[in-house]
Each structure stands twice: as C-alpha cells, then as structure tokens.
Amino acid sequence: MTDLLKLPAHHRRLPQQFGAFLMDKAVWRGKNSCVYYARDLRDEAAVALKIFYPQADCDLQTQRQSAELEAARLREIRHPNIIELRQQGEVEALPYLSFPFINGHSLQVGSHNEGKLERPLALSVMLK
Numbered sequence: 001m002t003d004l005l006k007l008p009a010h011h012r013r014l015p016q017q018f019g020a021f022l023m024d025k026a027v028w029r030g031k032n033s034c035v036y037y038a039r040d041l042r043d044e045a046a047v048a049l050k051i052f053y054p055q056a057d058c059d060l061q062t063q064r065q066s067a068e069l070e071a072a073r074l075r076e077i078r079h080p081n082i083i084e085l086r087q088q089g090e091v092e093a094l095p096y097l098s099f100p101f102i103n104g105h106s107l108q109v110g111s112h113n114e115g116k117l118e119r120p121l122a123l124s125v126m127l128k
Helices: 060-076 107-114 119-127
Strands: 021-029 033-040 045-052 087-091 094-100
Touching: 021 045, 045 060, 060 087, 060 094
Parallel strands: none
Antiparallel strands: 021 033, 033 045, 045 094, 087 094
16 A cells, blocks of 8 residues: 555545545545545445546646546446446545545556566466
8 A cells, every 4th residue: 555655735635535535545646636435425335536637738628528537438438347436526626536445456566566467377267
C-alpha cells in the first residue's frame, strides 16, 4: 500500500469520509488521480475509489471529462477480466469512480515482480 506521506499534499488532506465512502488508505496513484481502498457506507462494500484531482496542466473540467469518458467506456465493456464500474459521481467538485475492491496486484506489478510472462500465458491473458 502507498505511504500517504509520499503523496502530494492535496492527496494527504483527503478527509476520513468522502461522500458516502469511509476512506482507509491509498493503494495506487497516477498523474491526475489516486485510488483508495474505502468502504461504501450505503452497503458496507469494500471498494476501490478512484478520485480525479486537478493539476497544474489539467483543470477540473478536464478531469470531469476524463472521469465521464472512462465511466462511459467501462459501461460499454463486459468482460470477465475487466472490473465493472459501481458508481460515478462527484464530491465537493472532485469527480470519482468506484469499483468493487479486488485484493491482489495489477498485471503491471505482477510482471515487474515476476518478470516477463511466458508466451503461452501472455497469449491466454490477452485472449480472455
């Protein structure tokens, strides 16, 4: 899990509760967003909560559009290897997407830790 002290200041100031979500810890961060492990207080589900943050090179409107585009694409796709979107919304002008939380690591992390996938396994992952 990501050490919150290594995150930019606006990520660290995130309140313990974000809308209907009880925040726990950061699990991934990108250039303009951060994913947190959280609990949806409406149904007690464990979720991955992706919050989009404005940056110097990316304003809030651009972040909203990015979140909306990602949500629209996810709604179009039904595949066993692609996580389903639970909810899209905005809290205090910050757009977010929530997903069911899956304990584990990404393919990127796995390939970094375990090295390149053997060709048959890589093809089977791609074809699923």
